Amino acid sequence: MPTSPGSSRASGGKRVSEALAGIAPSATLAVDAKAKALRAAGQNVIGFGAGEPDFATPEHIVDAAVAACRDSANHRYSSAGGQPALKSALAAKTKRDSGLDWDASQFLVTNGGKQAVYNTMAALVDPGDEVLLPAPYWTTYPEAIRVFGGAPVEVFAGIESCFRVSVDQLEAARTDRTKALLFVSPSNPTGAVYPRDEIVAIGEWAIEHGLWVITDEIYEHLTYGDAEHHSLPVLVPDVADRCVVLNGVAKTYAMTGWRVGWMAGPPDVIAAATNLQSHSTSNVCNVAQAAALAAVSGDLEAVAMMRDAFDVRRQRITEMLNAIEGVECPEPEGAFYAFPNMEGLLGRRYGGTEATTTVDLAAAILEHAKVAFVPGEAFGAPGYARFSFALGLDDLAEGISRIADLVA
Structure with missing residues (x-):
């Protein structure tokens, strides 16, 4: 009898290779996608998940791409x-x-x-x-x-x-x-x-x-x-x-x-x-x-502008996270992420949801405060969390304030 499409007889029942079956989805992209989906459904979600600058690509770079589109060699x-x-x-x-x-x-x-x-x-x-x-x-x-x-x-x-x-x-x-x-x-x-x-x-x-x-x-x-x-x-x-x-x-x-x-x-x-x-x-x-x-x-003028903005946000998010009892956040020296220890918030219930891990905590805060961040388990660091500060100051302050209000 011919093998039907999708049959796995030759592979002993396995449909996906072991190499790919063992790959976990990107946790950072998953959190960002969930936040965007909730926004699309009309919910006011503030996302600290994606490692993505909120600035537009500098204009001279876009202009170079536009010109390249018109060059048939490309x-x-x-x-x-x-x-x-x-x-x-x-x-x-x-x-x-x-x-x-x-x-x-x-x-x-x-x-x-x-x-x-x-x-x-x-x-x-x-x-x-x-x-x-x-x-x-x-x-x-x-x-x-x-x-x-x-x-x-x-x-x-x-x-x-x-x-x-x-x-x-x-x-x-x-x-x-x-x-x-x-x-x-x-x-x-x-x-x-x-x-x-x-x-x-x-x-x-x-x-x-x-x-x-x-x-x-x-x-x-x-x-x-x-x-x-x-x-x-x-x-x-x-x-x-x-x-x-x-x-x-x-x-x-x-x-x-x-x-x-x-x-x-x-x-x-x-x-x-x-x-x-x-x-x-x-x-x-x-x-x-x-x-x-x-x-x-090109020069690094636009880069310097973005870095200066990130620097202000870096200091603000560190200050606000450290003001939450149970959170310890060292001031980041580079990139655009804060990585606080949030173990002091575990072992409690938030809005009826028990948080025994930072995965639980992230789920509870997303559900009840409409704030998205990536739990530390995704980075090999249970008890910690990653907050991207590549977002505007107003959203940053609102998001951390919502967390503070929920866990108070």
Whole structure:
């Protein structure tokens, strides 16, 4: 008898591969989608979920995209690894902004930062390899490691250590199967920024043990106060041959929807990742590449304006969260997230809903206060929560006030 469509006889009853069946949905996108759905249904929901600037993409970038739409050359396929002009501009921008002087051939333009993460894991991770993952972490990292058969090894650092892992912690987690360290500063979700000396110590430790370092620098321009971004392969040049740098235009230039990111690294890794991309997505949208070229080639005036606005919001949300009894929120030094410890609010009922975990708490606050945030479980940090402050001051203040009123 012929096998009917959808039959799973050959796979022993499994309809979806183990690799994909094990991937959890993006918690941050799920919270944002739920908040938008409630708004669409007429409810006044304030969302702290998405890591997305509320500013419009700067006008000169949009103008470059409009012009690119009218150029018929952009209506055709282009190089899978990125247009040469953009790759050269990325090399120049990287040298200007972080001091990392790598050739344009060492860059691969990707469909957003997430594809850069997946390409990197595909190029480096074999089944059984372990990747050290400082926690709290961005929700995508462990899924990208697992899908290629790797094992994320969480190394947790909480408020007491300013959300920064130490070399001693990393060494305690290292085994003979450790392949790489995933290093992020400034951090999503915590806003932590590593100082120069700690970065140097981590880089030298990685060299000592022959580890790869994957460093995500997408929030490089969003630091506040005395905090400064330092690129690990600049501070520790000897790590360069075993280092991949991830970045993108999304956060710096308010271009989340344009989907342009990149990875930079040793030529053999970039060649392998480019080969993969040639079979998976081919080139990034040419119009989006033209917009990215205008972004990274221009000045940072618009970036400075956005950072100043985020700085005001950062201070306001920290003050308001800390004013809620049972909440402890360190002042973030980078990115646009506050990451408070909310354990003091657990074990209570809110509007008839019992909150024993921060997942419960987030559900109760969304239901009864119409405020959305991402519970810490999504970042490997139960008891904590992530609040994006990439929203207007009035909405920010209203949202935190609603939480304060509910839990009072």
